[in-house]
Amino acid sequence: MTAPVRPAHIAMFSIAAHGHVNPSLEVIRELVARGHRVTYAIPPAFVEKVAATGARPVPYTSTLPGPDADPEAWGSTLLDNVEPFLDDAIQALPQLVRAYEGDEPDLVLHDIASYPARVLAHRWGVRAVSLSPSLVAWDGYEEEVAEPMWAEPRKTERGRAYYARFAAWLARNGITEHPDAFAGRPARSLVLIPKALQPHADRVDERVYTFVGACQGDRADQGGWQRPDGARKVVLVSLGSAFTRQPAFYRACVRAFADLPGWHLVLQIGRHVDPAELGDVPEGVEVRDWVPQLAVLRQADLFVTHAGAGGSQEGLATATPMIAVPQAADQFGNAAVLESLGVARRLDTGEATADRLREAALALADDPEVARRLKEIQAGMAHEGGTHRAADLIEAELAAGRPM
Incomplete structure (x- = not known):
């Protein structure tokens, strides 16, 4: 920045999901360190994690499945996946209006899934900046991805009702934008993934989207791991x-x-699998329900991942070869990108047999070309700016939105 920015009230909004909260925490920590007063609207499950950054948590009740919910709670169809976000937004908005009454922020930051944040920014007349933890739309995204994906659901009574309800909610709050554009086309966005992970990066509008790369921090609070x-x-x-x-x-x-x-x-198995289901586990296999992932990756030679945005960029940041076994959502696209970069092999769940996993592992772990590509990408990520650049750009938006 060429001049100091006067401290301000910045409000961040997110949902109770690790993959949506974790990517932005270091940015929030940096804004607090620069003297800004940061509030963070989040369901109670993440209050402690948010408070550790120095931001003041603003708890609200969410109807979305929590961070430890059974995956089946999200349903199996596209409408099953998207309807809960609209339901949650409609019920959360009045809570957030009350929580911020008389303490409206100077700038709104928000996760891509936090619909109330953009409504509130519109009502308050302040700028809103999306902090995207995953890939963003490119020129042609709607025609190539969104329209084919929604072609059948839009023909159903349920699909038409979803769009009508979304549009009516926006209209009640003075927003005439179509729900698709509202949800997927922010006015300004900082993208918290390396540009290398973005499909069709050459077709992303860089007047709207700025790739700042991974904002990981040292994660010392998560504990360490010893090889x-x-x-x-x-x-x-x-x-x-x-x-x-x-x-x-x-x-x-x-x-x-x-x-x-x-x-x-x-082997991280999560909280929904009993270790006894694995049978006899030989020496040399460490079974955990949770691990400090970044600490392990800094010492690992191979990462078998679902190819979520967070895990994918952590694999790239630590120059770790990957076997991508995507499970849902953007993970399939991330897996394809990782494979195209020459740093991963993709195996769908049904293909991920012991023999195929071992074959892929042995091919990746000692391949000098894979190692070279990873080091090249790692070096490129180091120049994207990360946490400090993200904070600089947020302060630039803040300065542009109010008198100095």
Whole structure:
């Protein structure tokens, strides 16, 4: 920044999901360190995590499945997936109006899933900046992805009712924008993933979207991890925090890696699988319901991941070869990008047998070209700016939106 920015009240809004909260925490911590008063609207499950950044949590009641909910709670169809976000937004908005009455912010930051944030920014007459933890729309996205995906649901009575309800809610709040544009086309967005992970990056409007890359911090508060003595190779298996009920897949991983001489397997199984479901676990296999992922990846030789945006960029940031086993949503696209970058092999869940996992692992772990590509991408990520650049750009939006 060329001139200091006067401290302000910045309000962040998100949902109770690790993949939506974690990517922005270091940015929030940096804004607090720069002297800004930051409030953070979040359901109670994340209050402690938010408070640790120095921001003041503003708890609200959410109707969305919580961070430890059974994955089946999200349903199986597109409308099953999107309707809960609209339902939650409608019921959360009055809570947030009351919570901020008389303490309206100078700037709104929001996760891509926080619809009330953009409504509130419109009502308060302040700028809103999206902090996107995943890929963003490119020129042509609607025609290439959204329209084919929505073609059938839009023909149904349920689909038409969803759009009518969304549009009516926006209209009641003075917004005439179409629901699709409202949800997917922010006026300004900071993208918290490396540009290397963005499909069709050359067609992204950089007047709206700025890639600042990973904002990871040191994660020291999550604890450390020590590579075992004598481990020639370390492989981490993690399907993130949501789609973890996969005991058959975990058993395949044990069979794939347990017999490889000198290999140590760190197997994160989440909270929905009983370790007893894995059967006999040999020495050299470490089973956890949760691990400090970044700490493990800094010492790992291979990462078997669901290819969520957070895990994918952590694999790139630590230059760790990956086997991508996507489970849902944007993970399939991320897996395809990782494979196209030459740093991963993609296996769909049904293909992820012990033999296929072992074959992919042995091909990736000692491939000098994979290592070269990872180092190249890692170096590029270091120049994207990360946390400090994100905070600078937020302060620029703040300065543009009010008299100095």
